Amino acid sequence: MSTLGEGPGAEQRMRLMREKALGFFAVITASLSHEINNVVAIIGELSGLLDDLLAGTEKGRPLDQEKVKTISERIAKNVKKGEQIIKRLNRFAHSADEPVKDFDLRELLEQVTTIAQRLATLKGVSLEAELPEVSLPIRSNPFSMQQAIVGCIELAFSGSRRNDKITLTFGKEDAGAKITVTGPTHDGSEASQSMLSFLALLMRDLGGTMEASPAGNDTQSLMLHLPKSIERPAN
Amino acid sequence: MPADKILLVDDEEEFILILSERMKSRGMSVETAESGPAAIKKAEKQDFDAVILDMMMPGMDGIETLKRLREVNPNLQVIMLTGHATLPNAVEAVKLGAADFLEKPANIATLIEKIKEAKIKKMVLEEKQAEERIRNILKSKGW
Structure with missing residues (x-):
């Protein structure tokens, strides 16, 4: 069996393969980066919530320690989620390292x-x-x-x-x-x-x-x- | 002055939960919806000073939701929130009447500033419409 790089139309086939591979890489990395962005947005809001609590204490409001604990747990949960997505993205990117x-x-x-x-x-x-x-x-x-x-x-x-x-x-x-x-x-x-x-x-x-x-x-x-x-x- | 009435629309439950809490702590009245159809239902029943709408949502996406919201209330000021702040998306949203565009993750101070601007735009629009209605009544009655 001939390879795709041989015979009539080989150049067009190879170009199509390259374009499609790049398109696929773009779709997956865009999707995974969107997932990361969502996690970052949540962590950003949680950090903002901590700032709000601290700003409240400066105005004399007592610090709600239970709430701080919940926020900290939520941050940890989202960091873990982010790590998993990054791991998937990394594994996906490295799948293109070697042809076989x-x-x-x-x-x-x-x-x-x-x-x-x-x-x-x-x-x-x-x-x-x-x-x-x-x-x-x-x-x-x-x-x-x-x-x-x-x-x-x-x-x-x-x-x-x-x-x-x-x-x-x-x-x-x-x-x-x-x-x-x-x-x-x-x-x-x-x-x-x-x-x-x-x-x-x-x-x-x-x-x-x-x-x-x-x-x-x-x-x-x-x-x-x-x-x-x-x-x-x-x- | 009554509290700013905001509708926050995003399929990320945790995100809208925290953001709405932060907005409420700044004296705003916040309703949330996790999908386009849920947002439309709320907009049919209540008037909002501004809608914060995520662009990428399963099922009915942000653009389609924006179109439908503007059908429900053409004066509604919708601020698009997106992780994909691409020019074509922004242009399409603005063509469809979006008041503004904000990239996610958004800074709360910027978001609040944009909400205030949106609220003023809506008030100006409504005042103009009220004036127009009065002018029409005066004309039709021949006063």
Whole structure:
């Protein structure tokens, strides 16, 4: 099988891959930075509340120690929340460090579910990972794989209504692994068709394939079949 | 002088809880809503001097909520609060009649200043409308 960087139209394909990868990176980092901003805003208001209490004491009001304790606990809680988001952002950014690496598919799916959670919330859709309690070591491109999974989630968003559900799972296959994203059937728009073509290209780059099958009324499963290992660097 | 009546709209429950407490301690009367539809319901029932509205909310976003709020009350002064203070968002919000724009996290002193400005704008608008109504009555009655 030829790589994406070979044959007719190679240059356009490579440009498309680069543009899409950058777009994906931008969407995820923007979303995570928004989450960080929300946490910072809350901590900022809590600090302001402490200032207000102190200003009150300067005017002779007694300091409400219980309230100070509650504020301190809330600050600690939000600092922890912020740390977790930063950890996710950091892990996501480092997933682009190397074109091929060894990782656990289960951990990757957990990470994708968390980083795409806010995108789902904004769509009014629930996103859940229903993952088997087993690790599945794989050698592939973690960044492209996250891009493919989020692409499937975005396709489901296109046909979603409020309170719809999208689930992610994975399983072992003879040749490697299968990731299944089940959710609303995509809306069939030009953008969705274009996303489907791109995902097929991305999966080819990952040495795998993609298939779609109906999973019920207005619901479909998008399945990503991945080899256990890709040795050449993905494009 | 009656307390400034503010509607605070944001899907971050903890954020609006703390901010409303701080605003109340500054003598303001604050109502909160955690979604666009909830804010519209409140605006249909009560008049507010200003609405502080988050841009990014699940379901009905800030821009859509702004449009609907202005339909309910065209005089309503809405200050958009956003973590994404991008120019296109600001331009769209202003085109739709937003009174002002403030980036989150916002300084409370700046926010209060903007609320005061919004309240004055609303009063001027309402006074003009009242004058217009009186002029029309005088004209129609031929006094």
